[in-house]
Amino acid sequence: MNQIEINENPFVSEKGTTWCPGCGNFGILEALNQSLFEMGIKPQDVLMVSGIGQAAKLPHYINANGFNTLHGRALPAALGAHVANSALKVIVNSGDGDTYGEGGNHFLHNVRRNLDLVHIVHNNQVYGLTKGQGSPTTPLGQKTRLQVEGMRSDALNPVAMAVALKCSFVARSFSGNLPHLKAMIKAAMAHKGYALIDVLQPCISFNKINTFKWYKDRVYELDTSYDPTDENAAYEMALKYGDAGIPIGIIYSNPKPDFLSRIPHMKKPLVSIDRKPADIDTLLDRLT
Amino acid sequence: MRKTIGIAGAAGEGINTVQSFLEKNLKRQGYALISYKNYMSRVRGGFNYALITLSDDTVFAVEDKVDLLVALNSDAVKEAGTLLKQDGILLGLDVFKEVCAFSGRVIWVSEKQLKEISKIKMGIGMYAVGWILKYFGLSKGQLQGITHATWDASVQKENAQLLEFGYDAADGVYDYKRTEDRILVSGNQATALGALAAGLGFYAAYPMAPSTGIMNYLSSQEKTLGIVVEQVEDEIAAAMAAIGASTCGVRAMTGTSGGGFSLMVEALGFAAVAEVPLVMCNVQRPGPATGLPTRTEQADLSFVVNASQGEFARAVMAPIDVEDAFETSFRAFNVADQYQIPVILLTDQLLADTVKGIDRFDTSTLEVNRYLDTKDTEVYERYDFNQIEGRRRIPGLTQSLIMTDSHIHTSHGRVSETSEDTVALKHKFIKKMEALRRQAKPPLFYGDSAYETLFVCWGSTYGALREAVDLLNAKGHRIALLAFTDVYPLNEACMKPYIKPNIKVINVEGNAFNQFGKLLRLETGVAYDGTINRYDGRPFTGQWIVEAYEEGSF
Numbered sequence: 001m002n003q004i005e006i007n008e009n010p011f012v013s014e015k016g017t018t019w020c021p022g023c024g025n026f027g028i029l030e031a032l033n034q035s036l037f038e039m040g041i042k043p044q045d046v047l048m049v050s051g052i053g054q055a056a057k058l059p060h061y062i063n064a065n066g067f068n069t070l071h072g073r074a075l076p077a078a079l080g081a082h083v084a085n086s087a088l089k090v091i092v093n094s095g096d097g098d099t100y101g102e103g104g105n106h107f108l109h110n111v112r113r114n115l116d117l118v119h120i121v122h123n124n125q126v127y128g129l130t131k132g133q134g135s136p137t138t139p140l141g142q143k144t145r146l147q148v149e150g151m152r153s154d155a156l157n158p159v160a161m162a163v164a165l166k167c168s169f170v171a172r173s174f175s176g177n178l179p180h181l182k183a184m185i186k187a188a189m190a191h192k193g194y195a196l197i198d199v200l201q202p203c204i205s206f207n208k209i210n211t212f213k214w215y216k217d218r219v220y221e222l223d224t225s226y227d228p229t230d231e232n233a234a235y236e237m238a239l240k241y242g243d244a245g246i247p248i249g250i251i252y253s254n255p256k257p258d259f260l261s262r263i264p265h266m267k268k269p270l271v272s273i274d275r276k277p278a279d280i281d282t283l284l285d286r287l288t
Numbered sequence: 289m290r291k292t293i294g295i296a297g298a299a300g301e302g303i304n305t306v307q308s309f310l311e312k313n314l315k316r317q318g319y320a321l322i323s324y325k326n327y328m329s330r331v332r333g334g335f336n337y338a339l340i341t342l343s344d345d346t347v348f349a350v351e352d353k354v355d356l357l358v359a360l361n362s363d364a365v366k367e368a369g370t371l372l373k374q375d376g377i378l379l380g381l382d383v384f385k386e387v388c389a390f391s392g393r394v395i396w397v398s399e400k401q402l403k404e405i406s407k408i409k410m411g412i413g414m415y416a417v418g419w420i421l422k423y424f425g426l427s428k429g430q431l432q433g434i435t436h437a438t439w440d441a442s443v444q445k446e447n448a449q450l451l452e453f454g455y456d457a458a459d460g461v462y463d464y465k466r467t468e469d470r471i472l473v474s475g476n477q478a479t480a481l482g483a484l485a486a487g488l489g490f491y492a493a494y495p496m497a498p499s500t501g502i503m504n505y506l507s508s509q510e511k512t513l514g515i516v517v518e519q520v521e522d523e524i525a526a527a528m529a530a531i532g533a534s535t536c537g538v539r540a541m542t543g544t545s546g547g548g549f550s551l552m553v554e555a556l557g558f559a560a561v562a563e564v565p566l567v568m569c570n571v572q573r574p575g576p577a578t579g580l581p582t583r584t585e586q587a588d589l590s591f592v593v594n595a596s597q598g599e600f601a602r603a604v605m606a607p608i609d610v611e612d613a614f615e616t617s618f619r620a621f622n623v624a625d626q627y628q629i630p631v632i633l634l635t636d637q638l639l640a641d642t643v644k645g646i647d648r649f650d651t652s653t654l655e656v657n658r659y660l661d662t663k664d665t666e667v668y669e670r671y672d673f674n675q676i677e678g679r680r681r682i683p684g685l686t687q688s689l690i691m692t693d694s695h696i697h698t699s700h701g702r703v704s705e706t707s708e709d710t711v712a713l714k715h716k717f718i719k720k721m722e723a724l725r726r727q728a729k730p731p732l733f734y735g736d737s738a739y740e741t742l743f744v745c746w747g748s749t750y751g752a753l754r755e756a757v758d759l760l761n762a763k764g765h766r767i768a769l770l771a772f773t774d775v776y777p778l779n780e781a782c783m784k785p786y787i788k789p790n791i792k793v794i795n796v797e798g799n800a801f802n803q804f805g806k807l808l809r810l811e812t813g814v815a816y817d818g819t820i821n822r823y824d825g826r827p828f829t830g831q832w833i834v835e836a837y838e839e840g841s842f
Binding site: 015043044045047049052057059060063064065066067068069070073075076077078079080081082083084085087088105106108109263265266267270271273275276277278279280281282283284287288 | 618
C-alpha cells in the first residue's frame with residue numbers, strides 16, 4: 001500500500017508507539033487498519049477494547065473509540081459495552097498472558113455467552129511488558145528470564161481449548177503473513193458471535209526460541225478442502241502445533257445465536273431506551 | 289399499640305410462607321409493620337425465626353421479644369420461654385407439650401385434628417395465619433385471597449380449611465383499619481427500585497448472601513422494564529461489566545457483600561481513574577472471609593472508604609431505613625454521573641432483609657440528571673482537567689472518538705507519564721472530593737431538643753436507635769440522635785450545629801472497632817465520649833440499646 005492510500009485511511013494514527021522495533025504487534029496493527037478501512041467501517045462505529053500488556057496498548061495506536069481497561073479484564077468490560085450499545089463493533093486486543101492467564105475465567109465464560117465480538121490474541125508465548133516471564137502458552141521446559149531451569153507447567157493450547165468450548169469462530173494466524181491475517185480479521189468481523197483469532201507473533205526482546213523464523217518455517221495455510229464445521233476434525237487440527245507444522249486459517253466454525261439474540265426482549269441497544277422514574281409505578285402497584 | 293409476632297422453626301418448614309401471608313394481609317389491614325429474618329446459612333434444618341413488629345403508628349425496628357409466637361417444631365416450643373414476653377401467647381402443636389417451659393398462655397393445636405384436615409406436613413403454619421389474622425381484626429372473607437402460585441386445587445382447598453380452623457379458634461382482639469396507600473417492600477427491593485427509578489439499564493452480579501435479593505428482584509423485572517441482568521462468572525467481571533455498560537452510556541450497577549467487594553476493588557480504582565460513573569452496592573455481612581453469611585454487621589465501612597491502591601474521589605452512602613434505601617439508591621446514580629465517580633451504597637443484612645410497610649414512593653418528584661454532553665463537535669477533551677462535573681460524551685453517539693483509559697492520561701485519554709498530567713489528575717480528584725463534602729446530605733436529627741446525650745449512628749442502626757431514644761426519653765432521659773446516610777466524605781462542619789457544652793456524644797454502631805466514630809473524628813474533629821457496639825452478628829433492637837445504655841457508665 002503506498003503512502004497516499006495510508007493517509008486516506010482514517011484508522012491510521014500519526015502518534016508513535018512504544019513497541020520495540022520489529023515487534024509482531026506492528027503486523028497486527030497494520031492488518032487491522034487495512035481490514036477495517038477496506039470493509040468501509042467508520043472509526044466512530046468501532047470500540048477497541050483491551051486489558052494491559054504490550055498488545056493491550058493497541059487501542060492507543062489506532063483512530064477509533066478505545067477502552068483500555070485492566071490486566072485480564074478486557075472481556076467483562078467488553079460484555080458491558082456490547083450490551084449497552086450493540087451498534088458499536090467491539091474488537092478486543094490482548095496478549096496471551098492477559099487473555100489466558102489473568103483473564104482465563106472471563107475467556108471461558110464469554111465464549112459460553114457467544115458475545116458478538118472479534119478477539120485478537122497477540123500470542124508471542126512470553127510476557128513482554130513485564131520483561132520475559134513464561135506465559136500460559138510457553139512450552140514445558142522452555143527457559144525464560146524467570147524460569148531459568150525451564151517452564152514447569154504444560155503449555156495451554158488456546159485454539160484447542162476454544163474448540164472444546166464450542167467457540168463459534170476459531171482461527172489461527174501469523175503476524176508475519178499480512179494477507180492471511182487480514183482475511184482472518186475480515187471473516188471474524190463478518191461473523192456474528194465470538195470470533196477468536198489467536199495470532200502467532202514473535203517477541204524480539206524476550207522470546208529467543210519462537211522467533212519470526214521459527215514461526216515462518218512452521219506455519220502453513222489450511223487446505224481449501226478443510227471443513228471447519230466438523231468439530232472432531234477441528235479439534236484434531238487445533239492440536240497440530242510444533243516442529244511438524246502449525247496450520248493457520250479458520251480452524252472451527254460453529255454458527256449459533258449470539259448473546260443478545262438469546263435475550264429476546266432486547267429489541268434495540270440499551271443506550272437508546274428512554275427511561276423515566278414513573279416507569280416503576282407499575283412495579284409499585286404490585287407491592288400494595 | 290405495638291405487637292410483635294415470631295415465627296420459629298427450621299429452614300424449609302414454611303417460615304417464609306407464613307411470614308409473607310401475615311405481612312401482606314396485616315399491611316392491607318392498615319397496620320404499619322417491619323420485619324426481619326433471623327436465619328442460619330443452610331437450606332434445610334437449623335433454628336430460624338422471623339420477627340414482625342406491627343403498630344398503628346410508624347415503626348422503625350423489630351422488637352426482640354414477641355407477643356405471639358408460632359412454633360413450627362419442638363425446638364421452637366423449647367425456645368418459647370426466651371422468645372416470648374411474659375404476657376405473650378404461644379401457638380404450638382400439642383405433641384410437644386412436655387418440652388414446653390413457657391409459663392404464659394399457650395394455644396395447643398391438636399396435631400390429630402390438623403392431620404384430619406390435611407396431610408400436608410406443616411399444617412400449623414396455615415392454622416396460625418388464620419388465628420393471627422383474626423386476632424388483628426381481619427374478617428373471615430379476607431382469608432380467601434390467601435394462596436400461592438405453586439398450590440394446586442387440592443392443596444388450595446386443604447389450606448383454606450386449615451386457615452378457617454385457626455381463624456375460628458382465635459379471639460378477635462384488635463379491629464384496626466386504615467386506608468392509606470402503603471406498599472410492602474424489603475431493603476434489597478427498595479435499593480433495586482431506587483436504581484430502576486434512576487433509569488438502571490444493566491445490572492451484573494455474582495450471587496452472594498445477603499445481596500442476592502437485589503439481583504433476584506431486578507431479574508424478575510427484566511422484561512417489564514427492558515433491562516438486562518447478567519449473572520457473571522465472578523465479582524471482578526460484575527464490576528467490570530457494569531463499568532463497560534456505563535462507559536457506553538447506560539446506567540449500570542453491581543451488588544455484592546464484603547467478600548465479593550474485595551474482588552471488585554481493582555475495578556473501583558479503574559472506574560475512578562477512567563472517570564466512569566459506577567454504583568456498587570455492598571450489602572454487609574459479618575467478615576472477615578466467609579464470616580457469618582446470613583447475619584448482619586456494619587464492619588465494612590473502613591474497607592470501602594479506603595479500598596484500592598492510589599488516591600481518588602468516591603462517595604459512600606449508607607441508607608438508614610427502607611425508605612432511605614430507595615431515595616439514596618436513586619440519588620447515587622445522579623451523584624455518580626455528576627462527578628463521574630464510583631458511588632458505594634453500603635447497606636447490610638439487617639436493612640436488606642427488613643420488610644416494611646411504608647408510604648408508596650412518589651416518582652413524580654424524582655429528577656434524573658445524566659450530566660451528558662450531546663454536542664457533536666469533533667474537538668472534545670474527554671478528560672478535561674478543568675471540569676469536575678459532567679460534560680461526558682458517549683462512544684458511538686457523537687462524531688467524537690472517545691478513549692477511556694486506566695493509566696494516568698492526557699485530557700484526551702492517551703497514556704501519559706508527565707508530571708503535569710499526573711498532578712492535574714490528582715487536583716481533579718481533590719476538587720471532586722471538595723464538591724462531594726459540600727453537598728453531602730446532613731445527618732438526620734431526632735429526639736429531645738434539649739438533649740444532654742447525643743447518640744451518633746449511621747446506616748441501619750437508625751431504626752433501633754430511634755426506638756431506644758423514645759424508650760429512654762419516656763424514662764426521663766434527655767437524649768437525641770444523629771443518623772448519617774452520607775458517611776464519606778463528610779462535611780467538616782456537619783457536627784457544628786449539634787455540639788453544645790456539657791453534652792456527651794455516644795457512638796452507636798454495629799461493629800467492634802467504632803469505624804464511623806473514628807472516621808467522624810478524623811473528618812470533623814468531633815470525638816465520642818462513649819460507645820455502644822453490637823458485633824455478634826445480630827441486629828440492634830431498641831431494648832438492647834436501652835439495656836446497654838443503662839448498664840454503661842456514660
